Amino acid sequence: MGLLRPLGLLLLVLWPQIYADEGILHAVDENNSVSKDYCITYNSNWTTMPLTYKNETSYKLENRSSVDLCIKTDILTTGVKDKAVVVIIGKCSILDKAKIAQENGAKMLLVTNKDRLPRMAENKSGYENLTIPIAFVGYEDIMGMSQVFSSSINVTLYAPQSSLLDYSMLIIFLISVFTVALGGYWSGLSELEDLRPSSGFSEIRTQKQKDDNVTLTPLTVVLFFVVCCAMLLLLYYFYEWLVYVIIAVFCLASAMSLFNCLSALIYNIPYGQCRISCFSKSAEVRLLILAAFCIAVSVTWAVFRNEDRWIWILQDILGIAFCLNFIKTLKMPNFKACVILLGLLLVYDVFFVFITPFFTKNGESIMVEVAAGPSGNTEKNGENWLEVPGASIVTHEKLPVVIRVPRMEFSANKLCGGSTSILGFGDIIVPGLLVAYCRRFDVRTTSSSVYYISCTIAYAVGMVITFVVLIVMKRGQPALLYLVPCTLITSSAIALIRKEMKKFWNGGGYEIMEHVDNAVSEENATCGDQESQ
Missing domain, CATH: 3.50.30.30 (Glucose Oxidase; domain 1)
Structure with missing residues (x-):
């Protein structure tokens, strides 16, 4: 578990890509009137279709x-x-x-x-x-x-004209906002569990949850940024081998994430609570069944991961669970750490998209090459990925770090294989960590969820802006370029309006509540001693 968490963090890399003109070659047999369409690419500045x-x-x-x-x-x-x-x-x-x-x-x-x-x-x-x-x-x-x-x-x-909007884009929007909102809310519930006195089995569960949680300090955020850069470069040079490492890490991490998400619901079901002991260890029957189910889902995805017709459903389920689990378990100690994390990843995103083409031999960004893999170019417009046609050179494997939804319209893009709208996990998890911090700050300071609701709305607005820029510019745009300013500016504005910026920036609400909790505990202990006397 401890090893999978830092490896899983490396899956947060965002993959922006390039824009290409696509069309259709319509072929007809003169003798028997048989026809068939084929994918083409062209330059719209040269040829008008x-x-x-x-x-x-x-x-x-x-x-x-x-x-x-x-x-x-x-x-x-x-x-x-x-x-x-x-x-x-x-x-x-x-x-x-x-x-x-x-x-x-x-x-x-x-x-x-x-x-x-x-x-x-x-x-x-x-x-x-x-x-x-x-x-x-x-x-x-x-x-x-x-x-x-x-x-x-x-x-x-x-070249049939594609509609500006597609239902898959709406589904991607709903999935992203739902995951960020639920992940932040779940993190707040976990904070309440930590504050609430517990005993017996409930105490064991609470302690286990505390052990699973990881706090990202400013130093660990900087180290994570350095590791991300190194991992991206390694993937650039050794993609054909490392892609299988990433697939293996995703299978393990997503199965564990799905288990953690569903076990939170299983605990509320009053069945299967009998325990099975083996080698001095015991576990509930319902949890063993749930673990087998999660492993089966992950293995099924791994076996059929290149099946285009239906495997996207399993990948989305595993991806949502993966994002939810990370948003819930990775805790930002204060707003300062949030600003460092989101700011560094924004710089990371923009640098590897717009700056690295000046250093590569073929003029493509490193992110484009990693996203495309050895099989050719791909295309991402902000959070909406459209795969550009390409025949395999080395491997068909793609990095499983996205939420996929098939596009629902016929167009040249669909014929060319780019029939899927895709959202990177990083576009969900990175802003989701800020939303989770806002929710926990609300819990600690009893501020009626104002930070949480405002930041979630800001994330939704950022996603809408990204879609609008995608449609208007028709060029790949890093989604964090819009999500980071929307969420950070909104959170800062709320803190300034409520005159809580110092506590919000330093995590002062946590320190205040901890002193209050300690004072209450000491007072209760004193009262108990007096009564016993």
Whole structure:
């Protein structure tokens, strides 16, 4: 348990990603009218895509994927005239390929790549006369067309417009706010348990809860920040091995978190309280059954983790339990520690997203590369992750540090495999620790939950702002960039208005209540001695 907790903390890393234009290649067999859609990527600054393939001109597909079209002699004019030509990516510029294809009468250029669908980010200056559509299409898709269609294939390109909002985004919002609010409230209940006198078995439970709780001091917060940076760099260089370590840690930590969450409910059920003894240890039957259930859920996820259709449900259940358990057990001693934690992780998030591209060879941020793994690029817009198409190079494994909800609309993104909206655990846990501190401060100072409610609302507002920026900018944004200011500013404003900033900053409410508790205990003890005399 003690080892899993610091390892579990490393799962809080946030994975922002990049934005790419996606579209659809609509292929039709002239002989039997069979049609099929394939994913493409393109540069919207180069090519304007229609919203539908209907009423659009289609062109016969000419598969020349054995050549890279870097010199004019790679193709014959009669072979590509008025056709959509497919070539391999090669070493020369994509715009040079398009220029040669257009000069030879081609109406469309499709560039295929055996590894993944890359981004087209070249400068088009000097190629203003290029008018033919240019797009990337998967090599496996081109090769697979021969099995689906006959030799005569007509193709056209289009990009259906995605709606600004999707129900999956609403579900992600509800899950995040619910988890933060419940985690903070549960932390407050734990604080009440610590304050309430107990005896017998209840005392044992309370002592166990105290032993499980961990207080993050400013020093441990700084150390945690350093470990996060080191772990991210290790993942950047050794992803194909460390990803399995993270998966194993997630399985253990999430099973234990689910057990802790459900056991809080099980204790209120008056059944299965008989105990089984073994090797001088005893445990309740209901807790043994619950432990077996939690292990079964975790193992099931591990076995079927790459199943796209339904495994997201188990991952979300385990993820919610994971976040709830951490918010409840990790205690911030004062607002100062909260500011240090949230501030450092905000700097961490922004640095590894926006600054590291200036140092990497391919111009991508380290977070993008870690999030994508060896299999290619991925895309995250704030808290909403959209996976960019990519064929596997080394491993299909992804880091299990997200809440997943399938998108519910048909679009190019869904066809390309990016049909899931995703929220990182860190976007829940990091602000959730501040919400939990506010709740415990309310309990200690009897301030009628004003800090807790205000901070929870501020978190919800921060999530809304993140979604709005996502929709307007259409670019990846670190969610903490909006969540941290919203929660910290709101909490500070409440403390200033109530003239409690000094206690709130230093955790003075805890010290005052501890003195009161000690005084009450001493008074009770004195009264008891007098009565006995």
